[in-house]
Amino acid sequence: MSSHLATLIRWLLVPLVLVAAGALLYVIARRLFRWNGKQALGLALVSPWIIGFLVFTAYPLLYSFYLSFTENNLFGRTKWVGLDNYIYLFTTDYEFWPSVRITLLYALLSLPIGVIGALLIAMLLNNKIKGIGMFRTIYFLPAVLPEVAVALLWRWMFNSEVGIINYVLSPFLKLAGTGTPDWFGNKDFVLAAFIIMSVWGIFGTNTVVFLAGLQGVPRSLYEAAEIDGANGFRRFLHITVPQISPVILLQVVMGMIGALQIFTIAMFVRPTSAAGKFMNQLVYERGFSQLDMGEASAIAWVLFVIILALTLLVFRSTPFWVHYESDVRR
C-alpha cells in the first residue's frame, strides 16, 4: 500500500513541475524571443507534450540507435561493439530471419484481407435494412474485446486436440487424409492461424471508419452514374473507391504499422519456438529475458527501418490511386 501512496505523491508532483516548466518557457519566449503574449501562451500550453516528446520519444529513439551498436546487460557498463549486434543477427541468431519472414508475411497477407474485408462489410452495413443498429453493434464487438481475451479465446479455439476449429475442419481433413493440424506448434500452420485470427479484426474499428467514409460520398454522384447506365460494380470501382481513397490510404498505413507491431496477441497465443516468433516478441525476449539490450535494440531498429521504408513506399504510391477532393474540382 505504501508503494501506491509513494507513486501517488510523485504523480501529484509531476504536473506542478510541468506547470513550472511551462511558466518558465513563457517568460523565456517573451523576454528573449520577444514573442507576444498569445504566442508565448501557446508555447506554454503545448509544452507538456514537447517535454514528453523530447524525454520519452526523441531521446530514446536516438539512444536505442546508439545502444544497437553496444553491449549492455542492464547492470554492467555499456561497451561499444560496432556492427557486431547486426552481424550476429544477420548471420548467427537462428531466430532472427524466421521472425522477419513471419512478421512481413503476416503484415502483407493480413493487410489486404483487413482493408478489403472491412470495406465490403461497411458497404453491407451501409444498406438501410431493419435492425441495422443492432447489427452494427454486433459487428463492432470484436473491436471491443481486449486483446488478451481475444488471444486466449483464439488459442483455445485453435487447440490442436479439442479446439472447435479443428472440429469444424475435421470432415474436410479426413477427406484430404491428413491429421488435425497443431496450429501454433508447426511453422507451416502458424502463419495461417494468425491470418485467420486477423480476419476477426476486419470487424470493428476499420469497418466504422469506412462506414463513415461511405456515408460522406455524395448521393448525386451515384445517381448520375445510374443515369449513365453504370452497373453496381462499375459504380463501386469508379465512384466509391476514388471517393473514399483517402480513407483507404489511412487504413492501409495504420493497418500495416499495426500488423508489423503485433505483440500482445502473440505473447498470449504463445506459438512454440519451432513455429516462429514475431519481431517484437524477439525484442522483448532478447531484451528482458536474456538482458541483451544491444541486440534487442538492433532488432527494434531493423523493424523500425522496415516500417519506415514500407510507409514511405505507400505514400510514394498515393499519386496513382489516392484522390483528394481539392484536385478534382477542375
Next chain:
Amino acid sequence: MASTQAALPRGLGPHVLAKRFKRFLIYVIVIALAVIILIPFFWMLSTALQEEGNIFAWPPQWIPDPPMWRNFPDAWNAMPFNRYLGNTVYIVALGIIAELASATLVAYGFARFRFPGSDLVFLVLLATMMLPFHVTLIPTYLIWQKFGLVGEFDPLVLRAWTAWGPFYIFLLRQFFLTLPRDLDDAAEMDGANWLQTFVYVMLPQIRPALLAVTIFAFRGYWNDFLGPLIYLTDMNKYTMNVGMYFFMGGVNEAPQWNYLMVMSTLIALPVLILFFIAQRYFIEGITFTGMKE
C-alpha cells in the same frame, strides 16, 4: 431505399423481383456474419461454465451440462486477482486523469494559439503516431531505471501528464476547431482570462470529445500488457493482464481452459459494459480521427 420501392409499380415485374431478391440476400449475409461473430463469444462463455472433465469432450459440448457457476469464484480465487484488480483500477484512474488534463490543454494550445514553429510541432506530433512503440522501449526502461522507479507504478502513470497519446490530442484539437471563434472573443470581452475561457466556455462545449477520450484511455490502460509486464517485477503489483499471463502457466504446461475463459470473460466485461453504455461516443471518436486501438 424504402421510398424508391414505394415509387415503383406495384406489379411483380422482373425488376422488382430482382430488387427483393437482393434485399433478401443482404439479410442472409448480414445475419450469417453476425452469427459467425457471436459464436466465439458464445464459446468463451460455454467453456467458462464447463465442468473440468467436459472441457476435452469430443465432439465439443456446446451447452455446458450442468453449468458450473462455481468456476467463476474458483478461477478468481486461484490467484490474487482481487489485488490485481485493485492495482489495475489504480493505474487506470491515475492514467486517465493525467491524460485527460494534459491532452485537453495541449489540444487547446494547438487549436487556438499559434507561435513560430507551431505547425512543425504539430506535424511532428502526427508523425509520432507512426513510431513503433518497441523502438523506444529499452531506452525508456533505462531512464526509469536511472530514476530507480522500475518495479514501481510510476513508469505506467507519470508519463500520462505529458499528453502521451497523439490520437487524443488530435481528436480534441479537431473538436476545438469546430467551435466558433466568437465564443472566445465574447468571453474575452467579458474580461475572462484564458484559463477562465478554457474552463467555463470551451470545456463544456467539447464534452462528447472528452467522453470519447476517457473511454479510449480507459480501454488503453485496461488493455495495456507490455508496460506492466516489464515494469512491475513484484507479484503484489501485477495488473489483471500480467496476472493472466502468469495464470496461463509455463510454456510446457497445459492451461486450465475453463478458468482461463472465466478470466477472459471477466476482463472483457468492463470494456463491453462501457461500450454498451457509451457506444455513441466510441463510434463518434473513431470516425472523427480514423484512429485505431
